[in-house]
Amino acid sequence: MRILFVEDDKNLGRATAEGLRGLFAVDWVTSAEQAEDALATTAYGMMVLDVNLPGMSGLELLERLRGRKEQIPVLLLTARDAVRHRVEGLNAGADDYLVKPFDLDELLARCSALLRRAQGHAEPAITVADIAFFPASGKQEKGGAPVILSGREKAIFDVLIHNLDHPVSKAKIEERIYDWASEDIESNTVEVHIASLRKKLGRDLIRTIRGVGYIIAK
Numbered sequence: 001m002r003i004l005f006v007e008d009d010k011n012l013g014r015a016t017a018e019g020l021r022g023l024f025a026v027d028w029v030t031s032a033e034q035a036e037d038a039l040a041t042t043a044y045g046m047m048v049l050d051v052n053l054p055g056m057s058g059l060e061l062l063e064r065l066r067g068r069k070e071q072i073p074v075l076l077l078t079a080r081d082a083v084r085h086r087v088e089g090l091n092a093g094a095d096d097y098l099v100k101p102f103d104l105d106e107l108l109a110r111c112s113a114l115l116r117r118a119q120g121h122a123e124p125a126i127t128v129a130d131i132a133f134f135p136a137s138g139k140q141e142k143g144g145a146p147v148i149l150s151g152r153e154k155a156i157f158d159v160l161i162h163n164l165d166h167p168v169s170k171a172k173i174e175e176r177i178y179d180w181a182s183e184d185i186e187s188n189t190v191e192v193h194i195a196s197l198r199k200k201l202g203r204d205l206i207r208t209i210r211g212v213g214y215i216i217a218k
Contacts, residue, residue, distance in 0.1 A: 001115055001158050001176060003024050003025070003027075003045055003046050003111065004035060004039065004044045006035045006047065006048065008031060008052075012100075014028075016104070019108070020048070020108065022151065023108055023111070023158075027042065030053075032055060032056035032060065033056060035061060039070075045118070046074070047073070049062065049076055050076075051078050051085045058089075059088055062074055062089065062094060073114040075111060076098070079099070126161055128161070129202065131202070132144075133161050140154075140157065142200075150193075150196075153193050153196055153200070156173055156190065159172070159177065160214060164216055167213045167214065168214055169212065194214060
């Protein structure tokens, strides 16, 4: 899943973006104005938004988005003593908030929970055949045993499992799993990772629909 991260503090932003990339493709920008440009050109699953930004604040950006009826899930990052900002953010349409300084594992869990709710998967696990996927942690099990996936494998599986019973094109997968920091994409990269996923999770779990894309179906 691809998310937009808006944070002007360079050290915090760099460390947090790298941590988020353990589960997601992440585009990191440092201002609300850059975030608006990114949202206009790219489809994101959610946004992690700092309240205190130079120029337009995070709250102002959030109000603009909700004023345009944009429903992207938003998790606000707020200062520890800014209770007013937390209240204003929730009233302005934020879906959740996290107080700085925060634990990276908690941020990952909250992002996963927001994405799960936004995509209609309120239950803690998504199951298909003998595969169980836990969105909150990003972990997978096959027959009750943990399965270790690489970052790219995990990202592709996440896109497919959240589009359960619906085919996803190769182009859509590339859009969701590669962020601005990614290196050039080789033409067969997705196919290579799909083949690896089939070895780890079962040959028949991911079906290829020729000319359309890939699908995980119940």
